[in-house]
Amino acid sequence: MARKRTADHDTLRYLEEEALRDPDFASQSRIAREMMKAGYAHFVAHNGELTKAHIIPLSATQEHLALLVDLSSIMGQPSAVSLSAQEWSIPSDLDGWKPTREQLASLASTAEELAREIDVAVGSETFCAAISEIGAENRFQHGLAALNDLVEVFAVAASLRKPTNAKGGGAGGRRRNPHWVREFVVAAQTFWVKCMSGGTKPTFLKGQASEGANAFTKWIVDLYRRLAPPGTTNLAMFRTELERLPAMRRRPNS
Incomplete structure (x- = not known):
């Protein structure tokens, strides 16, 4: 029990420090606190499993936990019709x-x-x-x-009908992905570039709908599977967004 309280305290302190350094992070920090009150242990459990399964460096485990909270908040954004x-x-x-x-x-x-x-x-x-x-x-x-x-x-x-000249939708008549999906994959990719090594371009195994071919793809798909609310997982939608994601270049000193 003492170890769990220490982990909670360390993460709260990390979020507070980030909020002071980055004004844009402050709103996410407040959201994070509210989410922690409702089920912080859920994020701690996921973080432990993910950092072990995907070999996240010990130095990045707290930031990885903050990322999970951030991504969960991003997924909660309402889609606009x-x-x-x-x-x-x-x-x-x-x-x-x-x-x-x-x-x-x-x-x-x-x-x-x-x-x-x-x-x-x-x-x-x-x-x-x-x-x-x-x-x-x-x-x-x-x-x-x-x-x-x-x-x-x-x-x-x-009786409403889509006008022939109306904008919207996707290629081939497919419906577009909700905005949060793009924000999710970019936020995850940014963490990977900062804290991990290896390629940042999502690639999949040939003939496999959702099995990643590199460490980054395996990790980000696992993130989505774990954070998606029960009954809402749509790997086909998630993959289409990943396939549009270009590799993110690392800075020379990273």
Whole structure:
């Protein structure tokens, strides 16, 4: 137990020192503290396993732990959707337009059917008496008006189509990766250049979808697998971003 408290203290001190040296790091430091309160042991466990499996130098273990916290925060960034005439863009980590359009159309149909049933029901004196008895005439009228509005809202939203000249999407009609994926791989690559040796260009084994061919690729894929929330891992998406990542040149004195 004493060893764990020491590790926590050392990492908090490291984050505080980095926040003083680098103003841009300060916000990440605050986020890190909040995440530590919720489950810091989770990061400590991952850090121990990763540093051992990928032979991270002892001198870089605290910085590696800070990187894990940083990357987890980056992965938590919300993706932005645009369905405008100027830009039609739905990141690949979100629901696609086809199932969303089908959902909207289904809701419009369901709401319209309910509105029709209510129109029939109001022809019944007994139905109206029941609404009157509970003193809900005004609420009923407002609710019915809102329901009819929803029918129109769902139907119009379902009719949206991607304009032929709209920007957005990826090559070959593929949806673009969310912005956090690029930020994730660049942050990880920067750590590798600073603290590790060997190539920084992601390469994969021939015929293998996600198995790295060099130390850097094996490590960064392992990072993503461990940090992705359960049920959200998308190695195909992650690989497409890695394949776009150019090698990062080291400074002469690094």
